[in-house]
Amino acid sequence: MTRRTRMALAAALGLAGLTAPAGAAEIELKLAHFLPTANGMHHTFMEPWARALEECSGGKVAVEIFPGGTQLGNVAKLHDAVRRGVVDIAHGLSGLPGGRFERTRIAELPFLFSSAGEASEALWALYPDYLAPDYEGLKVLAIHAHNPGQFHTTTASVTRPEDLRGLRLRFPTAAGRAMIEALGGTPVGLPPGEVYENAEKGVIDGAVFTWETMASFNLAEVMKHHLDAGAYVTTFWFAMNEDTYESLPDDVKQCVDDLSGDALAAKFGPWWDEWDAIGLERVKAEGHEIVVLGEADRAAWRDRLQPMIEAYLAELEEKGINAREIYAAMQERAGE
Incomplete structure (x- = not known):
């Protein structure tokens, strides 16, 4: 510069x-x-x-x-x-x-990037x-x-993959939708601005979101349990x-x-x-349950989702995209 x-x-x-x-x-x-x-x-x-x-x-x-x-x-x-x-x-x-x-959206596959x-x-x-x-x-x-997102829920405590079974969760991306389905949850498509009302009414049980949204969309008022899993990123251009x-x-x-x-x-x-810190502080101030996954736990979740990841990449390869090569390059960068 x-x-x-x-x-x-x-x-x-x-x-x-x-x-x-x-x-x-x-x-x-x-x-x-x-x-x-x-x-x-x-x-x-x-x-x-x-x-x-x-x-x-x-x-x-x-x-x-x-x-x-x-x-x-x-x-x-x-x-x-x-x-x-x-x-x-x-x-x-x-x-x-x-x-x-x-x-680009291959980067949104679960548990790939850490920040x-x-x-x-x-x-x-x-x-x-x-x-x-x-x-x-x-x-x-x-x-x-963005920073890897979390599982935020209204009443159910989520600490293991099995805990997502039957939960209705707002999904952020196509890969996020596939992740929720693979773990036994029901993905629900909603714009961010409609999550609060649907959570408050019990239409959904939670959402897959960043910490930042807990403040910017006031979701800390309705989401009481948080699994800091570093589960996914959303990409922007x-x-x-x-x-x-x-x-x-x-x-x-x-x-x-x-x-x-x-x-x-x-x-x-x-x-x-900086943006996520504001949402996380809001959650802490509310005294909510926060469970943090360590790297070994994140690896176990990623292994559980490997069939879903393979299916996602295979679908792209059917379209003529060198998806596995791109994913491998992203994995290499993530490990640097």
């Missing part, structure tokens, strides 16, 4: 709550994502990133952000929107809409050789993941329309490059630790 970019990042942190002045720049870019502005990925990551790009460009660029809840913030439409140039930059979930980013930092840096390292076909038409700025990137002046391209890639991948670990 250049000295100019580091200075821009520092300045941007002080401007994080401001919006770019309309019509004040030569290049106006639209950045869309699906999250509320109160979410850490908006106010700690994307807002400062946008302001840093403006600062680094010397005022040539203005970035307008369209978060979740706006016309351009529909999570299922972000991939199409950035590829078609409806927006210039987008941040989305790899699993929505389904059937895309299938190489957001490990997963995010592995994804970025593997992108050129293994994951690039998922991102045609895009200038990829980052691929990342951050990308620019390829034609938009190629149309930028060389100095602005350099700013984009300096603010992305390796430098950005290294930030997701500390960021997720």
Whole structure:
């Protein structure tokens, strides 16, 4: 990262709550994502990133952000929107809409990665050789993941794989759905914002989620038991329309490059630790049951799920994807 970019990042942190002045720049870019502005990925990551790009460009660029809840913030439409140039930059979930980013989503198989930092840096390292076909038409700025998630339940205490039998659990990803089914639970598809109400009414028995959601969605009020299993990660992408990137002046391209890639991948670990800590403290303050799986226990759960993992990879290989090779590369990165 250049000295100019580091200075821009520092300045941007002080401007994080401001919006770019309309019509004040030569290049106006639209950045869309699906999250509320109160979410850490908006106010700690994307807002400062946008302001840093403006600062680094010397005022040539203005970035307008369209978060979740706006016309351009529909999570299922972000991939199409950035590829078609409806927006210039987008941040989305790899699993929505389904059937895309299938190489990337191999990282979501259970008990593979131990931290957001490990997963995010592995994804970025593997992108050129293994994951690039998922991102045609895009200038990829980052691929990342959250910290491994937990099993959170309302009344049932979960400590062993057998304890999931018969439980109705909100699932986060396609791999998460397969994991719950393989362990005898019933996966339930729900947007994060609907989990509280359905848990409170007894429609579901729990959810597979990160610690962060216990605070940001107030789920600590309804989830009383927590198995800190480090069970899965969800993957995200951050990308620019390829034609938009190629149309930028060389100095602005350099700013984009300096603010992305390796430098950005290294930030997701500390960021997720910060966001998760808020949710974990909320749970501790409520005096809930928290059971932590050690590495040997995580390995036992992973062994139990091996047939499910093999079936998932085999299905991808039937589609012509070198899934086992990608999974092995991810395992190697996870062990570093």
